[in-house]
Amino acid sequence: MSSCDPQTLVQKALAARELAYCPYSNFRVGAAVLTSDGCIFSGCNVENACYTAGLCAERTAISKAVSEGDLEDRFISPCGGCRQFMREFGSQWDVYQSKSDGSFKKTTVEDLLP
Structure with a gap:
């Protein structure tokens, strides 16, 4: 696993x-x-008038990584709706949940799922 300052x-x-x-x-x-x-892929939310056609930021970032051929370990900060999407690709990812002030807490995808 590549290291990076959270x-x-x-x-x-x-x-x-x-x-x-x-x-x-x-x-x-x-x-x-x-x-x-060691690559970092970022993404933002992209809304649509048909709400289900919109994309969460997490799905955008994951899709960018997958489309570049990276299906291995990653770190990400998720929204609730993306936890199962992330679980599809692994349960032991480190997850950094951050606030707009830059503070964060570390957990795993598995810990976020029931």
Whole structure:
């Protein structure tokens, strides 16, 4: 597993949040994924008038990593709706849940699921 300062991931997620397309909720979300080879993929939420067609920031970041061929270990900060999506690719990912002030707490995907 590649190492990375968790604060770097939080900062990447905060930067991605600024790119969010959220005209319906006005709620910006950003996420960052650290892959096993040290690449960081970030993503933002992308809303749609048909709510189910929108994308969560976590799914955007994971999809970017998968589309670049990275299916291995990653770190990510999830929303509740993305936990099962993440579990599909692994249960022992380290998860950093962060606040807009940059503070965070560490857990795992498995710990977040019932």
